[in-house]
Amino acid sequence: MLLHGLRVLVTRPKPQGEELCDKIQSLGGKAIYFPVMDILPPENRDKFKQDIASLDQYDIVLFVSRHAVYQSIDTIRALWPEFPQHIQIVAVGQSTARALKQVHLPVHDYPMHDWSSEGLLDSPLLQHVQGKHCAIIRGETGRNVLADVLRHRGAHVDNMIAYRRVRSKIDVQPYKHLIDAHEIDIIICTSNEILQNLTSLLAVQSVPLMVISERMLCFAKKLGFKHLYLANNASHDAIVSELVKREDQLCQMKKIKT
Secondary structure, three states: OOOOOOEEEEOOOOOHHHHHHHHHHHOOOEEEEOOOEEEEOOOOHHHHHHHHHOHHHOOEEEEOOHHHHHOOHHHHHHHOOOOOOOOEEEEOOHHHHHHHHHOOOOOOEOOOOOOOHHHHHOOHHHOOOOOOEEEEEEEOOOOOHHHHHHHHOOOEEEEEEEEEEEEOOOOOHHHHHHHHOOOOOEEEOOOHHHHHHHHHHOOOOOOOEEEOOHHHHHHHHHHOOOOEEEOOOOOHHHHHHHHHHHHHHHHHHHHHHO
16 A cells, blocks of 8 residues: 555545545555534624625625635525626636536636646636636635736626635644644644644644645744645545555655654
């Protein structure tokens, strides 16, 4: 098996975190699931319903994550049994595009490689948006790069808050024991917010860490992580590919610690 018992702490929220654990296990790794973030409905659910009720007034709708899809689809289906055909839908990356297809919404474009706000802004559909109305379906927190750049390009932009991220209420003692006993070989984090939550719960800076963007890499260095690895993107395939690539090196580090 390709991962040879590599012990991987997975911090991604459900359902992606569970899916990543399954993939690691299928390749012979040992996945330890420690979701440090929960995805909940927005505080103001009525406002979100009102926003979705006006969806037909928009030319372009952008989904910034799989959670944006999962947390909005019931409301969209209830208010728009037939999705407005004139709307062009753009997804932030492959997994978000896949989630849209799973719920039978069209996907008109998504970045092939750079699954980030910057990559999304390179979409041909977002180059000439002067006078167009754009809706961004997103979480309560996060960067405002998309809205700021689209407005600079002349678009009318509204954020529709479909969900909020909160730190998980979870017993950290079993995980602290694993860290203290050097029984975690590497940690996977897929956002700065997840990384911030993790370090507020546990002192883990001595453990190798894998992140999914240069921006996260810089943030992890500021938090004091020393052994850092970068996956090509946030997909499970990219993460597991990097794990396989680094497995021998991580195992050597494990031998030194023990």
